[in-house]
Each structure stands twice: as structure tokens, then as C-alpha cells.
Amino acid sequence: MPDAPQTWHYGLIAKWWSEFNDDFRPHEVPYFQRYLEGGGQPALDVGCGTGRLLLPYLRAGLDVDGCDVSADMIELCREKAAAEGFSPTLFVQAMHELDPPRRYKTIFVCGSFGLGSTREHDLEALQRFHEHLEPGGTLLLDIEVPYADSKQWQYWTSEKRSELPEPAEPSRGRRPASDGSEYALRGRIVALDPLEQRVTLAMHAEQWRDAELHAEEDSMLHIGLYFKNELLLMLEQAGFTNVVVQGDHNDSEPTNDDEFLVFVARKEL
Numbered sequence: 114m115p116d117a118p119q120t121w122h123y124g125l126i127a128k129w130w131s132e133f134n135d136d137f138r139p140h141e142v143p144y145f146q147r148y149l150e151g152g153g154q155p156a157l158d159v160g161c162g163t164g165r166l167l168l169p170y171l172r173a174g175l176d177v178d179g180c181d182v183s184a185d186m187i188e189l190c191r192e193k194a195a196a197e198g199f200s201p202t203l204f205v206q207a208m209h210e211l212d213p214p215r216r217y218k219t220i221f222v223c224g225s226f227g228l229g230s231t232r233e234h235d236l237e238a239l240q241r242f243h244e245h246l247e248p249g250g251t252l253l254l255d256i257e258v259p260y261a262d263s264k265q266w267q268y269w270t271s272e273k274r275s276e277l278p279e280p281a282e283p284s285r286g287r288r289p290a291s292d293g294s295e296y297a298l299r300g301r302i303v304a305l306d307p308l309e310q311r312v313t314l315a316m317h318a319e320q321w322r323d324a325e326l327h328a329e330e331d332s333m334l335h336i337g338l339y340f341k342n343e344l345l346l347m348l349e350q351a352g353f354t355n356v357v358v359q360g361d362h363n364d365s366e367p368t369n370d371d372e373f374l375v376f377v378a379r380k381e382l
Contacts, residue, residue, distance in 0.1 A: 122181075123186075125320055125328060125330045126330065127185035127186050128320075129318055130189075133288055133296075135164075135168075138224075141166065141224075144364075145170075145221050146175070149170060153219035155217050156176065157178050157180065158177055158221060160181055161180060161181050161187075161203070162190065162225075163186050163189040164190040166223060167194075168194060168199075171201060178214075180211070182207045187203050191203055202214065207230070207234070208241065217247065219253065220245065220251075221254070222253070222254045227338070228336055235347070236347055239347055239348060239353075242254075243351050243380055247380070248381065248382045252353065252377075254376045255373050259338040259340065261372035265312060268302060281301060281315075282301070284297040284317065284319050295320070295322075296320055298318050300315065303333070310339070311337055312338060313334070314336065315331065316333075345376070352380070355378070356379075357377045358376055359374070359377060360373075360375075362375055
């Protein structure tokens with residue numbers, strides 16, 4: 114794998130994300146907000162994208178900065194924030210290179226851990242989170258468990274992996290955007306390595322104007338897949354000594370039916 118993080122969140126895909134992703138998994142917003150309002154400020158939204166969580170927190174008057182590896186996503190986040198009269202501190206950094214302007218009582222990572230990185234980078238990212246938390250601060254990090262996606266899970270078997278890559282299909286479901294264009298986004302699995310616990314996706318984005326294809330872009334992304342116990346060990350390696358695992362943003366004990374897990378990791382005083 115390349116040394117630098119490789120993500121798809123640039124160009125047309127960043128624009129699609131900005132236009133259509135704000136309502137994705139809305140229950141996550143109040144979950145993290147409770148920690149911030151309960152003495153968890155200042156906070157850092159790592160992998161903030163175009164502001165799906167950050168903007169609601171700014172509207173609530175919370176002290177939150179944001180960072181993302183994608184300059185395109187950060188610029189779109191900045192534009193959306195400015196349109197509402199906000200000027201948050203935003204910066205472009207990969208997780209494993211995190212070097213923020215201040216320390217935080219809360220660092221939260223929602224839906225972006227393991228994207229386009231290596232396991233070595235992911236461990237370094239956890240160490241950086243620990244370093245840049247205030248004593249007694251909290252890291253909130255969620256993952257989607259590998260078996261949550263039944264379509265993807267089938268490719269962990271050698272028989273099904275022989276059918277990869279999934280074939281490319283024509284785009285469908287174009288969605289109207291604020292700039293007068295229509296956008297379409299599709300993804301397909303091209304490889305899954307169960308030994309390395311890594312899936313590779315191919316993404317295809319299109320922009321349409323006046324019923325004609327105006328632009329299209331293709332991107333590839335490797336995603337590191339994590340199970341609960343591996344991530345617990347990594348958090349311990351990174352210096353966290355008090356870690357609680359919760360279910361799908363619900364403040365409850367995790368179950369086999371939870372598709373997402375949240376790791377609540379404290380830094381010692």
C-alpha cells in the first residue's frame with residue numbers, strides 16, 4: 114500500500130458528499146453532542162468532511178475544530194460554515210500526521226477510521242489522538258464491524274472472492290444539487306483481502322447538466338476493517354488505559370446485532 118493516505122473524497126465525490134450526506138445516520142449527531150456538552154470542550158472532529166457533525170455543533174454554540182485529509186472536503190466545509198456566519202478552525206491533515214493548534218478535551222472520529230491508510234498509520238493516529246488530548250480527555254471513535262455489510266461479508270470466503278471484481282454498472286439515481294447540476298455516485302467491491310482485513314472499492318462519480326454528462330471521475334480506496342478486540346489492543350498500545358465499548362451510538366453494551374461500535378477511551382489525568 115502507498116505511504117500517503119488514499120481517499121476518494123475529492124472533486125466530484127467531495128461535491129456529492131457536501132450536497133447529499135448531511136442527513137446520513139442522523140442519530141450520530143446527538144450522541145457525540147452529549148459528550149461535548151457534558152464538559153467535553155474544546156473538541157476536535159477528525160475526518161470532519163464537509164461538516165455533517167461539525168455544522169450542527171457550531172449552530173449549538175459548541176467549541177469545535179475540524180480536520181480532514183481532503184483539502185476539497187475542508188474547503189466545502191469552510192464554505193458551508195461561512196454561509197451560516199461561522200468561521201471555525203479547519204485544517205488539512207491525515208490522522209497519523211495530526212498536529213493540531215491546541216489540545217482538546219474530546220477528540221471524535223466518526224466513520225473515517227481506517228480509510229485509505231495502513232494499520233501502522235492507524236496505530237500512529239491513535240497515538241497522536243492520545244498525545245493531543247488534555248489529561249482526563251476522551252477519545253470517541255466508531256467503526257462499522259466487518260460483518261455488518263452482508264454483501265461485503267460474503268467475499269471473506271474464497272469461493273465468493275473468485276467472483277471479484279464486481280462488474281461496473283451504468284449509473285442511475287441522479288440527484289439534483291444546489292448548483293443546478295445532477296450528480297450520480299456508485300461504488301463496487303474490486304478486492305477483499307481477509308488476511309490483511311482490507312477491502313478495496315472503486316467509486317465512479319458523474320456530474321450531469323441539461324441531461325448531458327458534463328464530467329466524470331473514478332477513484333479507488335482501500336479500507337482497513339477492524340474487529341472489537343484488535344482495536345482494543347491498539348488503543349492500549351496507544352496509551353489509553355480506560356476504554357469502554359458501546360453499541361451503535363446508543364450508550365449501551367454492544368451486542369452481536371450492532372453494526373457499529375463506539376470506543377470511548379479516556380486519557381489518564
